[in-house]
Amino acid sequence: MKPDLPPVISNWFAQKGWAPREHQLAVLRSWQADASALLIAPTGAGKTLAGFLPTLVDLAEGNFEGLHTLYISPLKALAVDVQRNLNAPLLEMNLPIRAETRTGDTPASKRARQRTNPPHVLLTTPEQLCLLISHPHANLLFGSLKRIVLDELHALVTSKRGELLSLALARVARLAPDMKITALSATVALPDLLRDWIAQPLPGRETQLLVTEGGAPPVLEILETEQRLPWAGHSANYAHHELYEVIKQHKTTLLFVNTRSQAEMLFQGLWAVNDDLLPIALHHGSLSVEQRRKVETAMVAGSLKAVVCTSTLDLGIDWGDVDLVVQVGAPKGSSRMLQRIGRANHRLDEPSKAMLVPSNRFEVLECEAALEAVAERQQDSEDPVDGGYDVLAQHVLGMACAAPFASDALFDEVRLAWPFRDLPRQQFDRVVEFVATGGYALQAYERYARLKRTEDGKWRIANAQVAQQYRLNIGTIVEEPMVKVRLIRGRLTKKGQAERPLGAGGRVLGEMEEYFFGTLLPGDTFMFGGEILAFQGMRDNEAYVTRAQATDPKIPSYMGGKFPLSTYLAARVRRIMDDPSSWDKLPNQVSDWLRLQRDVSVLPGRDSLLVETFPRGTHNYMVCYPFEGRLAHQTLGMLLTRRLERARARPLGFVASEYALGIWGLGDLSALIRTGRLSLDELFSEDMLGEDLEDWLDESALMKRTFRNCAIIAGLIERRHPGKEKTGRQITMSSDLIYDVLYQHEPDHILIQATRRDAARGLLDIGRLGDMLRRIREHIVHQPLERISPLAVPIMLDIGREPIYGEARESAMADAADELMREALSGPGPASRSRGAT
Template identity: 70%
Template structure:
């Protein structure tokens, strides 16, 4: 890294966890600052996680202090007090640790040219986690801006898991095309040790909680020094933490960490972890990246990891040293996940990576950036365009499209021009664009960023009404401790006295006022688990291919637990198993309905889209579909007519039903009718700045935001269907919420390779997806036992017993 710096190059550093990437990334900056005093910001470090920025700052300050260097290091995240953020704009430290959102904020101030004018280097940590997302689009635009403001800028990008290194090298080279990018690698390091839990208990047929393994997990925690237990969603984290504590008779120090907890609670957990005071932490992706805790003995992945790169990243938190193997344990939550865990284990052994294909930058993100630049200073459109195309995701942006984005930011676009509230920019006589009022800049800064979560409420702990002289009504005292945030949708379904798990304890809902939910401590046997819209990972294409290969290759079954391999043999004898490039479709009667079960193994998003499109086609063919359900691995549709007989008689054709042309008019018609487009439009409208979540002194409720976005969507859809926000909405819906690209590849792969089995009864392979049908939410121990009983009944039926 020093050699690349001396030659005036930027650098992409790829090395395994524990190799010292972070300090290597900072070494040129420290060497430079050690040689001569520096006034102003020298190095900007950008992290995808707030916790990572804070952790790296702590680990950087220790060696700086030990060397006796007078280098000032500070952090700036959403958790940083506003007084410090204000001071940093005028008196920045030598090294500032921040996030993409805070960079966008700093660039929107008129002091940005002076603040960044001295900057020599940007260090991008875990770049792979940002580059292909909307946060990456925002960061790329910010880097392009700094390429203009900082004449001497060099960029260092650091990553441990990279599937496409050449793409990342181009990504960091685009803002300064005249500066060469060095490629620095270190492929050494001990191979990780990965095992799959061989449970004495029966692995469930369905579900994602892995509750069956909790007693064994507690014993594993006891035997290890420090254990990180990763789950894929915040609701899973809450449930697992509560389950562990219920059995934790020895009082082991087990903590909880996820993004909805209050910042003080998260910092408390992080500090205790650094001090070695915790036996285990149940966490989500908030601790995925880079956190340098050398004394973590074991990483446990609860549920299938969904991707090999994500698993490698999480495994790297264990034994954070290059010469010691990281240790990991995979705990499958159901029988299909056993196959996925085996595939992931093999991928880790080969150090195989998986990654999404890159796409052009989002127009909604570009609109936000254009407004941010206007908040900083009036801009010339041609000059800003030349700067924007030096951001890698926008390198192929056409001038006409950019003009439309500027017009949208200025007026709202053709269909919204008549509404004064959407006028945010005006063109001056000197051919520059400026904001129409200072409050526009204030609103921009309150709403900056690309992460659109569901509307959140603060959860405040108060005394229960019943604790005040037996009253069950009356005013609730304020001033209680804030536990964190929860989605408004979840709270809106609760009644007074309903109990749920939050922050690792059971609380009862007392009342909701403004943007706060008041709760009190409670005792309950079956508290609800908060559900969150975000945080669910799709099954990666790479692992899906390996799972299909495992199913189609009986010689690989010997490494599976007996209960899983016996299940696959039963399926082979009764029906057949899907091939690597074929699609198995089974039809059978059950009760008074007729079922069609497909096994694409392409992830829940692609399966849900396929289910919706197939249902429309079956309706058109008068097959009378009644409903469908999708899992990560399979899709089940049930009809009022004997669909299997119709396939056998030739009245219906599977090849025609599953033809690629379903992604044409059928998809367009369904999108026009669905609420999914409206929900996606709402997110794009928020990111673009058309709809603000927050105003000075107030915050909109989720209902207000939805009503506003629905009204605007109706106007645009009717009067300007090619509006840039409608374009952005269609792109996001097809890529993220529908997984159209992946579904298209699946339909192409299976063309003329569809195997149909018309059965007399349910097959063993269909048991897990059939358990998803009509599932009634049951919480606590009851859920596991009810699912187990239903599974045994279905399997007895499949076996003919």
């Protein structure tokens, strides 16, 4: 049955010449049936209007006081964009509805006012929601709440932000028992799982799954270049001139990259060839909020020809006349690529147009795999995961800040959050005890006593300072310690004193990771925000810089923000390599490379593992091609070198890429395998994930680094204090000391457990590595060679890479690749082939 719309809304549709789409009406019907809903619809299908239509209908009559609808976005920029797109029809219909944003960029005075005098619609982020529910009067704010709209839900549920959001939703469901949830997403591999995620906090209420098919298929191509494709690296410098010509042919182009350092390099490269002075901008998360808003405003106004950006602009945002999306570098996942493609021609009935620009030859294969996956509308989004104890500890403390709690009641509430649905009571009690005292090993220290018992047995915060510290440090995004980048006029002396007045408060350009400045000396130049800057010195948590000119500025490298290659795309890449009939779709440079590999050695099979061994200079090399992503390969390299040491193969080191792993040493690996003294089946046995992994973790600094993140999220180590922020060195020293104490005296401490979980799931990718080892069991192909193979050239370039910057590095890499290829193709063919199994 078609629901009736209030005249003011139906007239607005008629004046626009529109009619509400069926899925928009379906969301309205779910609301009127007192049900929650998960809407999955293609990009450009009007999901935002679908999410807000029940709100507009319910508030069209006016006379509603308080907060009606809470909109949760994974991105600040998306919340701002949605508010802008929502306010336009509100003004056109003259509806008495106030809509406001609340993010970390919102002034503190406005945020304070919103707690006592909220708008009808509040557009915010998970972190701000957690702040709101931690206040003592949260029940007054949320008591009137009718709806929650979760936008781009798939981008939240796979991370700790999603775990924290789920706990916040469980609390809001208690404060507003009549509220309903509408979740929106365009890219979901397992929709029923996502529906369960939003249904968990609202037991007994129906949650409908609404799926809309259709939409014009995207037009996607790989850049056809006349330039030489690099063997390795991620800069795509070869394509700058061709990309510039592409930009000139379109209204507005979004150029996505996977990391902030790539964004800086690409932006600088495009400006170097910008002879027509086209308006090209840069947008990434480290830039100041003023700079980001300036770029966003210019995009909406249609005054930019191109924007180089990271994931800060890839979710749900409708940016004016964008008619082309360019993905520079391999996309790493088909779902992510589909999401980014949707930024172009953001309309359901018009095809989005996109171009892939691989940075190296292996990435050509990945781009071809992504092109095929997008054409088939295949999804490879990650699944929701069970919750971590560090996230739960943060939530427990937040709930104590709101009001004293009884353990039984909070435990029942926490289990309404999907990631914690199976949480054992014993573990919950241990988390509460940790929040209260720090745990057995730390309970003697007063600074870790954050909760106290009330006379009636409830838990309350120990003092008001605990709540203040909690609110300063809330959230699960733990970046490397950051410092502000401040542009000054004068220079600093070695003693940190100004040579002359610095001017009236230098402008803050943004933030960068602290460790990068530890690699600089005064006078060193680097790129940031599209400018070349000279480092002058540090004072407190600020880096002072001046504008400069240089031909070889350093490119900042950021520790975070790197995407892993999806398992789905990795399997497609192996399939392409194993199928010569598909090579005609590849550039000649790449197909010729694969044919040379087939002639000189063998090609990796789709379900087997190719292991090549060969001598070069004074070292011997083992190169294998799992195609399982850098994280899994790094873990594999660490474990293999331990086993090779025991086999007396004398390994010296290893290097891992997304596609391959190279190990080098002094022992003759080919001879060891040929004579049976080294078995590849035993070397790559799954049991490496047992004692070998445990022994390595016990010795590795990786655990301390992971523990630091867990300790920050759990509130054991605080990054921020009123009026100041700890340096990265201070945080690291504190966390290392605590880790040593806990590991020695309480090895099953709740945070040690959280650390092991994170290391296995994230930094080590143990699950994926285990799947790979099972897949290749008895399917390992050993190819002994007399020299390097063509396929090994990229990984050998990584082994020999020197810290050279700019064009000099590109030239050195090309020269080294030429030398390696000449070596690979000289002399006779391969030695006889041996197989663990065929």
